[in-house]
Amino acid sequence: MYEFDWSSIPGALPFLWEGMKISLEITLTAVVIGIVWGTLLAMMRLSSFRPLSWFAAGYVNLFRAVPLVMVLLWFFLIVPKFIEQLFGLPPGSDLRLTSAMIGFALFESAYYSEIIRAGIQSVPKGQMAACSALGMTYGQAMRLVILPQAFRNMVPLLLTQAIILFQDTSLVYVSALADFFGAAYKVGDRDGRLVEMLLFAGAVYFVICYTASQIVKRLQKKYHPA
Amino acid sequence: MIQISNVSKHYGAFQVLTDCTTSVSKGEVIVVCGPSGSGKSTLIKCVNGLEPFQSGEIIVNGTSVGDPKTNLSKLRAHVGMVFQNFELFPHMSITENLTIAQTKVLGRGKEEAMDKGLKLLDRVGLKAHAHKFPGQLSGGQQQRVAIARALAMDPICMLFDEPTSALDPEMVNEVLDVMTELAREGMTMMCVTHEMGFAKRVANRVIFMDQGRIVEDDSKEAFFANPRSERAQQFLAKILHH
Numbered sequence: 001m002y003e004f005d006w007s008s009i010p011g012a013l014p015f016l017w018e019g020m021k022i023s024l025e026i027t028l029t030a031v032v033i034g035i036v037w038g039t040l041l042a043m044m045r046l047s048s049f050r051p052l053s054w055f056a057a058g059y060v061n062l063f064r065a066v067p068l069v070m071v072l073l074w075f076f077l078i079v080p081k082f083i084e085q086l087f088g089l090p091p092g093s094d095l096r097l098t099s100a101m102i103g104f105a106l107f108e109s110a111y112y113s114e115i116i117r118a119g120i121q122s123v124p125k126g127q128m129a130a131c132s133a134l135g136m137t138y139g140q141a142m143r144l145v146i147l148p149q150a151f152r153n154m155v156p157l158l159l160t161q162a163i164i165l166f167q168d169t170s171l172v173y174v175s176a177l178a179d180f181f182g183a184a185y186k187v188g189d190r191d192g193r194l195v196e197m198l199l200f201a202g203a204v205y206f207v208i209c210y211t212a213s214q215i216v217k218r219l220q221k222k223y224h225p226a
Numbered sequence: 227m228i229q230i231s232n233v234s235k236h237y238g239a240f241q242v243l244t245d246c247t248t249s250v251s252k253g254e255v256i257v258v259c260g261p262s263g264s265g266k267s268t269l270i271k272c273v274n275g276l277e278p279f280q281s282g283e284i285i286v287n288g289t290s291v292g293d294p295k296t297n298l299s300k301l302r303a304h305v306g307m308v309f310q311n312f313e314l315f316p317h318m319s320i321t322e323n324l325t326i327a328q329t330k331v332l333g334r335g336k337e338e339a340m341d342k343g344l345k346l347l348d349r350v351g352l353k354a355h356a357h358k359f360p361g362q363l364s365g366g367q368q369q370r371v372a373i374a375r376a377l378a379m380d381p382i383c384m385l386f387d388e389p390t391s392a393l394d395p396e397m398v399n400e401v402l403d404v405m406t407e408l409a410r411e412g413m414t415m416m417c418v419t420h421e422m423g424f425a426k427r428v429a430n431r432v433i434f435m436d437q438g439r440i441v442e443d444d445s446k447e448a449f450f451a452n453p454r455s456e457r458a459q460q461f462l463a464k465i466l467h468h
Binding site for chain 1: 274276298299300301302303304305306307309311313314315316317326327330331332375376379
């Protein structure tokens with residue numbers, strides 16, 4: 001019978017908290033960039049200018065057809081060298097966090113753009129006609145009328161995607177980055193208490209994600225009681 | 227004011243408008259009627275370029291609508307349009323609905339836009355509702371706000387695309403009253419509508435369309451007393467018996 005020993009957890013908390021900060025940092029960056037870039041991609045996809053819509057379709061299909069871990073590895077291998085050259089940094093600078101953030105942001109943009117595209121399409125066509133009839137340009141109509149309504153409809157989906165993204169940040173272990181999961185693994189490995197640490201980490205992920213999704217559910221009920 | 231010459235439009239092989247020619251002079255009120263699918267909504271949407279057309283020409287106040295060089299946004303800012311489904315902006319209050327295009331398109335100051343908006347809201351009898359949202363108003367009230375929103379742009383003419391078709395019967399008149407008043411004040415109006423009572427009261431001319439063609443274009447007296455085409459006779463017989 002395996003004897004559980006939780007005694008190494010309290011001492012590891014500061015280190016785990018550092019890891020959690022990295023997880024949250026990656027999540028936040030990816031959500032913000034993902035929504036901004038995803039919105040642009042969605043607008044390109046819906047554009048009547050073919051090259052733009054082809055580019056966006058290609059981008060989305062590419063990123064949705066490859067595993068996230070692989071994308072992260074690519075970025076882990078390629079981006080640091082690229083950034084070193086671009087900014088003239090000394091070779092071997094630690095750019096793991098930056099490349100993880102870029103990788104996540106570009107990958108998640110593909111998913112966000114699909115959510116946002118559906119959101120834009122959920123706004124009745126007559127709204128755009130009304131904007132045009134009032135003399136608004138396409139840009140004004142999007143910014144003032146279509147996107148605000150689209151985002152209002154999409155908030156629950158965007159938040160749900162953010163929760164999934166937060167869980168996925170654990171995949172940065174492939175670049176040996178100490179995010180929350182990576183930190184827990186390292187501590188567990190060091191103290192020979194891997195099982196306890198991973199159970200603990202799982203519990204933390206569960207509490208955070210479950211709570212967040214309950215909040216999303218509440219929001220959804222409040223704003224879309226249907 | 228509006229000159230429509232030989233306008234044709236097709237979606238692929240389907241011909242929606244065939245060789246439509248008519249005109250609306252300043253201060254005139256024209257009612258466009260006809261069975262559904264006859265192209266009347268499409269025609270009126272061509273006037274402000276919401277629908278493109280392949281051949282012919284439409285001149286609004288000296289500007290060619292179909293010309294690729296025309297700045298359509300600029301033209302549309304002064305051509306008011308009212309839609310079947312109101313199309314108020316649901317995420318904005320009534321006052322925001324009334325002021326947004328004034329400030330963003332015409333570049334008016336906030337106060338000036340607000341003054342103008344509230345004055346027009348009062349005119350359509352809804353001043354008390356200024357701070358509500360569109361979803362809190364009835365259909366008739368929303369359509370009156372939509373008319374006020376279009377009027378706030380100081381339009382040179384107004385296009386109405388079946389403004390009462392989506393309304394409950396008891397709300398039709400409140401909208402028609404506003405339109406009648408507008409017509410009496412000399413607004414140039416082109417109205418797609420089935421409301422023949424409204425046509426009889428205020429129209430100068432009636433255009434009857436069928437299968438994408440303008441079949442009749444006559445003074446209202448001539449149209450109602452003695453429609454020339456068989457199709458228009460049938461249409462009137464059906465519509466007036468109700």
